[in-house]
Structures are given as C-alpha cells and as structure tokens.
Amino acid sequence: MMHHRSLLFVPGNRPDRFDKACMAGADLVCIDLEDAVGAGDKDSSRTDVLSWLSQSDHKNVSLRINGIDTDAGQADIKALQEADLSLPFVMAPKVDSKSEINDLDDALPSGVGSLFPIIESAQGLENAYDIFNTSRVTMGLFGAVDYGADLDCALSWETLLFARSRLANAAAAADTLLFDVPHIIARDLEDCEATTRQAKALGIHARAAIHPAQIAAIHRALSASTFEIEQAKAIVAAYEKANGNVVIVDGKFIEAPVVKKALRVLAQNES
Known part of the structure; x- marks a missing residue:
C-alpha cells in the first residue's frame, strides 16, 4: 500500500477549487463538508460535492462528512448510500468510541474504502486504539484544535505533546497511518516544516494541510535525506x-x- 504523506483540505462550498486542489501535489485531497461549510450551505454543498465526485477522474480525493451524531452527518451518510460511489475514504470528525466507527462502517456502502476517523476530544484520545483497531480504518487524524478546546488547554507543542505521543502509539499498535493536524497559520511555511519534523520524530509520518503552499513544506519534512x-x-x-x-x-x-x-x-x- 502506498505511503501517504499529505492530505489537503478544500472547502465543500468551493467547487471551483476542487480540481485545483487535486493538482496541488498532495497525496490525498479531502473535500470538507463539516467545519468549512456553514449550516445554510450544507445541503447544496453535499449535492455539489457528490455530483462532482461521481464525475471526477481523480483517484485520491474523497470527503469529510459532518459528525455522525448530527442531522447533517446523517444526511451525508444517507446521500452516500444513495450515491453508492467508489471512494478511497470517508473522513469522520469527532469520533469518540469504537461503536461510532462500527455504526459508520455498517452504514456506508462497500464502495467506500477506508474509514478515516478524527480524534479530537479527551474521550476520543482515551479510546484511540479501539477506534483505530477496526478493519476498515487505515488512516486517522489528530484534531488538535477541537481537542485543545475540549481540554481548555493551549495549542502549543508542549501542551499537546502527550496527546500526539499517545495517538502515535495507538496508531502504530493498530497499524494505522496517523496524520498530524494542519498548521493553522497557512503562510508560516517555516514553522509548518519545523513542526512536521517534530511530529515525524514522534512517529507521525503524515500531515494534513489547509493550503496548497503547505504541501511542499510537509513533503520536505517527511522525506529522508x-x-x-x-x-x-x-x-x-x-x-x-x-x-x-x-x-x-x-x-x-x-x-x-x-x-x-x-x-x-x-x-x-x-x-
């Protein structure tokens, strides 16, 4: 299986950016129906994204659905069932337990390859190994911003070191590829590369991005000399x-x- 180093998020309400994102050099592209899309645009964005995916020739692009315990998330799942697309993965936010990922596994059609949970809460961190240790889960993401909000802690490297280390260990034990959180300052490429190197030193060998300019920095950091x-x-x-x-x-x-x-x-x- 190919080792993915990078994943680029693109807002689900910006179809004009989908093709550009797929050509930006990231190993994976994730069209975001959750945080990037406001409540009033959820339905139209869902329709546009699934329509675009059904016609796309790009092989490594899929989507992040809304939380599976939300109305929008249930609507996303229903739409995926009806569309029955062949997709490399579906990313699920705010996964707290194995039962949630099992429910999603049962609900999604067989054409969806990997389930891609985001661990972004204290409860999710406690259950990370069980969440990752599911046959259809091959990738996971550390959602540091929501995790920090849940704990009411700073988003510094030091305060999140425990969470990163614990997730790296859980992912390795479950043979799951862990992606680090995107660098939230899109144009600070120097720090993006530096913190990606720090994550690599902990055993995290992939990272998500929110801007195409971050991809080259991530690849440099994760490539051996x-x-x-x-x-x-x-x-x-x-x-x-x-x-x-x-x-x-x-x-x-x-x-x-x-x-x-x-x-x-x-x-x-x-x-």
Missing part, C-alpha cells in the same frame, strides 16, 4: 549479506530493529 536513504540501503544490504546475523555498519551494531527502521525509510521514500 540522500544520506539517510543511502545509509538505509547499506544497512539492509549488510544485514542480508550476513544472513540475518548481527553485523557492524559504520561502527554501529545492526540488529533486526535497526533493519526494520531502515526498511521503513526505504518504503516511505520510494520514488
């Missing part, structure tokens, strides 16, 4: 030559966990 790739190749080659026995490369002992990391670097940076 030429030296790291060559080192990974050397480690794998030496380990294979040693028939899986401990070997020394550049003065360092190379054992199975180091090889696992090297293989992951190569897989995530395939050209």
Whole structure:
C-alpha cells in the first residue's frame, strides 16, 4: 500500500477549487463538508460535492462528512448510500468510541474504502486504539484544535505533546497511518516544516494541510535525506549479506530493529 504523506483540505462550498486542489501535489485531497461549510450551505454543498465526485477522474480525493451524531452527518451518510460511489475514504470528525466507527462502517456502502476517523476530544484520545483497531480504518487524524478546546488547554507543542505521543502509539499498535493536524497559520511555511519534523520524530509520518503552499513544506519534512536513504540501503544490504546475523555498519551494531527502521525509510521514500 502506498505511503501517504499529505492530505489537503478544500472547502465543500468551493467547487471551483476542487480540481485545483487535486493538482496541488498532495497525496490525498479531502473535500470538507463539516467545519468549512456553514449550516445554510450544507445541503447544496453535499449535492455539489457528490455530483462532482461521481464525475471526477481523480483517484485520491474523497470527503469529510459532518459528525455522525448530527442531522447533517446523517444526511451525508444517507446521500452516500444513495450515491453508492467508489471512494478511497470517508473522513469522520469527532469520533469518540469504537461503536461510532462500527455504526459508520455498517452504514456506508462497500464502495467506500477506508474509514478515516478524527480524534479530537479527551474521550476520543482515551479510546484511540479501539477506534483505530477496526478493519476498515487505515488512516486517522489528530484534531488538535477541537481537542485543545475540549481540554481548555493551549495549542502549543508542549501542551499537546502527550496527546500526539499517545495517538502515535495507538496508531502504530493498530497499524494505522496517523496524520498530524494542519498548521493553522497557512503562510508560516517555516514553522509548518519545523513542526512536521517534530511530529515525524514522534512517529507521525503524515500531515494534513489547509493550503496548497503547505504541501511542499510537509513533503520536505517527511522525506529522508540522500544520506539517510543511502545509509538505509547499506544497512539492509549488510544485514542480508550476513544472513540475518548481527553485523557492524559504520561502527554501529545492526540488529533486526535497526533493519526494520531502515526498511521503513526505504518504503516511505520510494520514488
């Protein structure tokens, strides 16, 4: 399965931007029917988005529905049932429990590939592993802004470190690709890249974006350097030559966990 590094959100009430978003270089595109669309535009945006998706040739674009416990969310689900589209994923906001994701799994047609829950509450964080550990869930997103509002905490790196670390652990245990929250200051590309590198160091290897300009910064942060790739190749080659026995490369002992990391670097940076 391809390793996705980036996801670009585009407002569901801006159909003039859909094609542009799909050409912006992000690995995935998510048309947003939730936060980006006001209450008065929910119905018309839903109709426009599903109509556009039914005619689109883009393969990695889908949508974020409204909360499944809301009237708008139930209307989104009903519309998806009736449309019966083939979609790579459906993103679900404010998922607090496994039962919610199971209900969504039962409700959505088989043409929807992955369920993509957003963890953005204290309760959701407590249940993250159970939410991620569902067969149809392959990706998840940390919704830091709503999470911070739920806790009434600051949105600094330090205050959210625990939540990020716990989600990274839950996602790894459930073999789920975790996306970090978009950088909310769209044009601060330097900090976008820096904080993406920090998230990568925690084990978060993908990030969402709210502006096309952020994609290149995210990709730079998540891509291994030429030296790291060559080192990974050397480690794998030496380990294979040693028939899986401990070997020394550049003065360092190379054992199975180091090889696992090297293989992951190569897989995530395939050209």
